[in-house]
Amino acid sequence: MIPAILTGIRLHMKQASRNPFDLSGVIVWPILYATIASYLLDARHEPRLLLSASLGASVMLMWSLVVIASSGALEQQRWQGTLELVVAAPTPLTAVIAPICVAGALVGTYAIGATLAWGALLFDVPVKIDQPLAFAVGVPACALAVGMLGLILAATFVLYRAAFHLGIATQYPVWIVTGLLVPISLLPSFVRPISWLLAPTWGFRAIQEAALGRTPWPDIGMCFVLSAVYLVIGGSCLVAFEYVARSRGSLRLT
Amino acid sequence: MNTVRVVFVGGLTSYRALFNWISPWIFIPHTLGYPIFEILFFAYLGRFAGVQSDRFFLVGNAFLAIAVTGMFGMGHATAGERRSQTLATLLASPANRFAVFLGRALPSIVTGCFVAATSFAVCAAILGVHVPASAFGGLALATVAAAFACTALGLCIGALGLRGRNVSVFADVITACMLVVSGANVPLHRLPGWVQTISSGIPLTHGIEAARAIANGSSIAGSADLLAKEAAVGAVYLVIGLIMLRLFEYEGRRTASLETF
Numbered sequence: 001m002i003p004a005i006l007t008g009i010r011l012h013m014k015q016a017s018r019n020p021f022d023l024s025g026v027i028v029w030p031i032l033y034a035t036i037a038s039y040l041l042d043a044r045h046e047p048r049l050l051l052s053a054s055l056g057a058s059v060m061l062m063w064s065l066v067v068i069a070s071s072g073a074l075e076q077q078r079w080q081g082t083l084e085l086v087v088a089a090p091t092p093l094t095a096v097i098a099p100i101c102v103a104g105a106l107v108g109t110y111a112i113g114a115t116l117a118w119g120a121l122l123f124d125v126p127v128k129i130d131q132p133l134a135f136a137v138g139v140p141a142c143a144l145a146v147g148m149l150g151l152i153l154a155a156t157f158v159l160y161r162a163a164f165h166l167g168i169a170t171q172y173p174v175w176i177v178t179g180l181l182v183p184i185s186l187l188p189s190f191v192r193p194i195s196w197l198l199a200p201t202w203g204f205r206a207i208q209e210a211a212l213g214r215t216p217w218p219d220i221g222m223c224f225v226l227s228a229v230y231l232v233i234g235g236s237c238l239v240a241f242e243y244v245a246r247s248r249g250s251l252r253l254t
Numbered sequence: 255m256n257t258v259r260v261v262f263v264g265g266l267t268s269y270r271a272l273f274n275w276i277s278p279w280i281f282i283p284h285t286l287g288y289p290i291f292e293i294l295f296f297a298y299l300g301r302f303a304g305v306q307s308d309r310f311f312l313v314g315n316a317f318l319a320i321a322v323t324g325m326f327g328m329g330h331a332t333a334g335e336r337r338s339q340t341l342a343t344l345l346a347s348p349a350n351r352f353a354v355f356l357g358r359a360l361p362s363i364v365t366g367c368f369v370a371a372t373s374f375a376v377c378a379a380i381l382g383v384h385v386p387a388s389a390f391g392g393l394a395l396a397t398v399a400a401a402f403a404c405t406a407l408g409l410c411i412g413a414l415g416l417r418g419r420n421v422s423v424f425a426d427v428i429t430a431c432m433l434v435v436s437g438a439n440v441p442l443h444r445l446p447g448w449v450q451t452i453s454s455g456i457p458l459t460h461g462i463e464a465a466r467a468i469a470n471g472s473s474i475a476g477s478a479d480l481l482a483k484e485a486a487v488g489a490v491y492l493v494i495g496l497i498m499l500r501l502f503e504y505e506g507r508r509t510a511s512l513e514t515f
Contacts, residue, residue: 019420021420021423021424022420022423024423024427025423025426025427025430028427028430028431029426029427029430032430032431032433032434033433035434035440036296036299036433036434036439036440037299037303039434039440039444039445040299040300040303040305040439040440041302041303042444079337165281165284166283166284168284168288169283169284169287169288169291171288171291172288172291172292172294172295173287173291175295176291176294176295176298181295181299181302182295182298182299182301182302183302186298186301186302187298
């Protein structure tokens with residue numbers, strides 16, 4: 001199963017990196033969010049805040065790509081008529097879908113470089129990573145955790161052909177609740193416990209703390225813990241939903 | 255008369271097909287949920303930054319909902335036909351092209367205006383923004399002007415769909431740029447001069463400005479020049495879009511590339 005997952009991640013990352021036009025979207029979206037944040041937050045005259053906003057914009061895109069990658073890949077296979085073959089293959093469906101989600105998140109890491117370079121060039125954002133090692137570990141940990149959260153979402157895509165739209169609708173709520181650009185302390189108090197359950201909260205904190213030289217390791221640890229929990233929940237949901245879709249005969253419905 | 259029939263019957267059919275494909279229980283939370291949370295996201299970002307009022311972000315992002323539906327509705331009309339491999343058949347028909355594609359986009363535009371109005375009302379209640387009832391007429395007028403201009407730009411994007419296969423991604427990128435350039439989320443005076451020049455030539459900028467002025471108490475007459483500018487921008491894109499549609503259809507037929515996917 002592990003070789004299947006690793007091969008899948010490599011394959012989907014290569015596939016997602018092939019089309020320069022699609023990649024332009026990966027670069028443009030976070031840059032624009034970082035630009036908006038920079039123009040607005042510039043008023044506070046805190047350069048480190050702008051660095052944090054650039055990282056937040058990158059994690060925002062990471063989540064978007066996970067949603068799009070997991071649902072888009074399944075939808076594509078439905079259109080091509082290959083989803084039943086994938087489901088019927090002896091490889092567990094989790095090992096097929098998890099790499100799609102994680103690869104989506106890893107493609108989102110391109111955005112980190114793009115937003116940091118954009119911020120440095122246009123807004124004089126000081127790109128100084130205080131703990132490079134923690135940052136180097138934090139970025140893939142963040143991608144893994146966000147990708148695994150996508151696995152839970154992907155489970156519903158097996159069942160519902162239009163679940164993509166629900167997935168897209170989760171973008172802004174997740175961005176708000178996880179405090180990627182707006183501090184959670186500014187939001188109503190009921191939001192805080194919800195944020196603890198979502199990977200982007202910890203993933204963003206991990207890379208933010210590493211960049212700003214604070215204490216990233218507990219957050220990185222939380223990323224790995226959440227990844228394992230999501231894998232168990234997502235895997236179980238996939239098995240259950242796959243059974244339901246098979247029994248209803250609804251896998252191929254486009 | 256036949257053109258009008260193509261617009262409305264085609265639009266009604268495509269709308270019915272949409273709801274045959276997607277359950278309203280998924281469609282409604284998606285179409286309403288996205289703009290509502292978008293408005294809240296930027297309003298909270300504005301509060302955090304201490305820049306502008308909630309009303310500023312409320313108006314700007316409610317209008318973006320119109321842009322999204324106008325541009326995607328029109329832009330995706332050709333891409334959807336290509337994807338379902340019906341584009342060549344559709345273009346073989348003698349029907350007016352603009353009427354065919356406008357018919358497909360019209361329901362999206364109407365939905366967009368409804369979504370913008372609903373999300374505006376919901377978020378105004380959540381954020382505690384009060385807009386006087388006397389402003390509703392002017393806001394509706396600004397909505398129509400912005401919807402027209404965005405649909406016209408969508409026509410240009412849709413025409414590109416006759417030649418390229420990634421117009422949805424392109425429309426996505428254009429929408430993303432409008433978050434900044436239209437002044438929906440960043441006050442125009444904070445943007446560089448060259449961006450402000452671009453802003454004045456794209457849909458939405460003048461519509462948003464007019465809507466903000468009206469929501470702040472200005473009369474329709476006081477914002478008439480802005481509304482006229484928005485309509486004029488839309489008219490220019492409409493002409494460009496119609497030319498592109500004709501040109502790219504001709505090229506697509508000549509190079510037999512209509513069904514390339």
